[in-house]
Amino acid sequence: MNIRKLAVQLLVGISLTGLSIAGTLAEPIKIGVIAPLTGAGAQWGMAAAEGVKILAAETNANGGLDIGGEKHQVEVIAYDDKYQAADAVAAYNRLLNIDGAKYVFLVASASTLALKQNLEGDAVLGLTASVTDKAIDEGSNFMYRMLRPPVDYMPPFLDWVRDNVKERRVAIVNPNDETGWSQAQLTERLYKERGFEVLGIELYERAQQDFAPMVTKIQGLNVDIVELGSTSPATAGLIVRQARDLGYPGLFIKVGGTGAEAIVAGAGNEAAEGLVNVIFADRQNEGFRNLATEYEKAVGQQPNEYIVNFYDAANVLVQAIQKAGDADDAAKVAAAINDVLPIKSVQGGDLTLRGAGNREIMAPVYVGIIKGGQVAVVAEVK
């Protein structure tokens, strides 16, 4: 009798232990990040990767993602694409075939365009910060943009510029890749529509560090605005410094890509004074400051403002996965994004969905001006 009772107790115990183990070993949800983690664009890429990682860590600290009563940990796997499409494709294949990720965050336009068809074919959900309007089209079922696209925020941003600066003669500078080309085309059109005179468009290689010849050419154009486009912050700092050294006295505007602090670090306070930059986050905001603290613990530096967009987008994604109730079906999760929005941004305010194919998550955008080495938010771009 005692032996039978003991055997029953043992069976029950083993079953419960087995269930418990099964519960703790639920498959983790893998989220990939393909971003420039090295080189001039590293500040964007690192902020992107850490933004997603911080959100995952918070989710895991709260017990994980509850899907159908089962708790799943969120695992973030970040790969460096060095702003190169070929590296992005290699990273994607690894994420898909080895790591088993069904969700991918992307930073660069070149990487986004290189992977666009793959995402659709493989039914992998992509969330991109790409600025090119080609990133999302009628055939896009698995691609979302996580921030206001340039075509949406640039017109009101440049309206502000038109109304607040007296300079009118523009040279546009951009990197020689998909991001730069699309920005150059768009900004040229938008500047011209607002009565500015666009006198030159200069494209440079991302690895370039010597801009003296380019600046010499720009000075020959006799412009009073240099539009830095989607130049990475570190490179923008170099351009500003070298231009000031060669005697360029005019205004710098950077309508694409954030990172005014890094521009100041590269150019120096005096050279960067007055630079007008698009800002995706208010650094004084409490939500941003909390993210910055976490980032600094991990990386040892202050983050680029992109951290807010990627944190918010990761939040949208995990909420959508939970809502869909199926982490393996990216189509269901994509459909659920429509249901979970609007959602609160870490900065406060609502993230909403609109834009191309109703696939663009709209977040706040600001006009920032560098004054005394600090970025002052002077207006919100409506």
Add this chain to the structure above:
Amino acid sequence: MVYQMLMNGALAGLIYVIMALGFTMIFGIMRIVNFAHGEFYMIGAFVVLLLFGSLGLPFFAAVLAGGVAAAVLGMVLERLLFRRLVHDEMPGMIMSLAVAIILKSLGLITFGPAEHTVPRPFTGTWQAFGAVAPWDRTVVAICALIILAIFYLFLKHSRLGLAMKAVAQDPETASLMGVKSGQIYRAAFGVACLLAGLAGALMAPIYNVGPYMGEMPMLKAFVVVILGGLGSILGAVVGGLLLGLSEAFLSTLLSPLAALIASFAMVLIVVIVRPNGLLGRTAR
């Protein structure tokens, strides 16, 4: 604008010369195409970032330390890894690629992926014939000229320099004459890495400092030595200035991409028409 282009080209070209000198020297003496040369440039820059940027030591002391650090590491690696591959071009090239990746990765682990900025030790500009030159780049150019002169005198008049030339011309005969080739290889590798380290250290306040900063200068050094002739010191000087000036003129008049295409088009033409480079035969 022509004077400005000349100024830009000369300032850029002189640093290409310093990079290319070490690169071509290792090939001339050891027959090793050292693809890790850019990483010794990176080491020089990181030392300046630490000593001058973070600890506030005098700039030129930091530059010297950067060059010495690169040289010491170069000599250690030469003894441990490269010595056995002397005159064995393909394995030597593969070894140098492996060393480059390891050094770059160590830089990445130690200093992180983001690019760093070093404070400028010299500010302001000066003008000549309407062309403007920043003082920091001018100081680099002056240092490059001084390094070039010392290097020339070292090769021409010092016992070690003459021994290096002898080993480069005929290692067996040099050995019969009592030249210890092992010591010469170590010294040559050390001097080459010293030059790369000094170049990186001098450029640290001018460009951004990061683990991948050596890639572009390495590429330029490669172009320079192909143009001038692998193993040719005078070729490195001519090739460096030629590349600097062609880049300055073409980037300004056309575009940076046109300048890049033109530099490699020049390489193609030189490889077809004069496979030993413009001055490859005369200076070996």
